[in-house]
Amino acid sequence: MFDFELAAILLPALVAGLLVLSTHVVLGRQVLKRGIIFIDLAIAQVAALGAIVSHIDHDIENIPFSHVWMPALFALAGAGVIAWMARKFEGELEAFIGCFYVLSAVGAMLLLANDPHGAELLKQLMSGQILWVSWSQLILPAAVSAVILAAIAIRPNLLDGAGFYFLFAIVITLSVELVGVYLVFSSLILPALALNKYLGKARLVLAYMVGIIGYVSGLWLSASYDLPSGAAIVATLAISALVFRLAIAQMNKTSPSAMN
Secondary structure, eight states: OOHHHHHHHHHHHHHHHHEEEEEEEEHHHHHHHOOTTTTTHHHHHHHHHHHHHHOOOHHHTTTTTTHHHHHHHHHHHHHHHHHHHHHHHHGGGGHHHHHHHHHHHHHHHHTTTTTTHHHHHHHHHHHOGGGGOOGGGGGGHHHHHHHHHHHHHHHHGGGSSHHHHHHHHHHHHHHHHHHHHHHHHHHHHHHHHHHTTTSSSHHHHHHHHHHHHHHHHHHHHHHHTTTTHHHHHHHHHHHHHHHHHHHHHHHHHHOOGGGG
């Protein structure tokens, strides 16, 4: 029997996941191309740091929409730092980004050390609460995602220069608010990694399929077995990516010409 109450909870969560995938699959390919895997974790963590500063400073917390613009300011500043490091430390960029991520994570822990609700806030920012996303929370991410995807479609070279970092920061800020840091990383890297060896024309479509299968099955597992939603989706995204990657490897062995 169809459970309408469960569907009412899962539908906005699924739409949130699809919104995240809509931009992250495209940006994830660029992340792999540039070889800067930790950038998503770093900027997501910096955005989370902005959310924490907003939380602990009640003057800022009382300003309208501080939960959006404060993380965005931090993420944009972080993107500016990484864009600068990309010019100054090209050969060591990944190492510097990793250090940037660790320092941001430590900063978050220190800021929340004496907050009685600090552990819960950290857990929420890392794992997210996608099951409890409301329709109203999706309006801004949907509008921004549409604008960014349209801009990339019109001017694909936007992803080639330093502008990539700032587009990335905006997308990551909104995604962390919806799904948490772990799912942001997984949504960027796993679909892109699954199709990294595939050279066919359907590459982007298949990458979206990896993500959609991961989100749908993860949400179903979470709702059916009372599992943490973020962790469940990360696990099913990983399984989906692995299955696609193995299938592509097998296709490469049996029929290399089919991959072109």
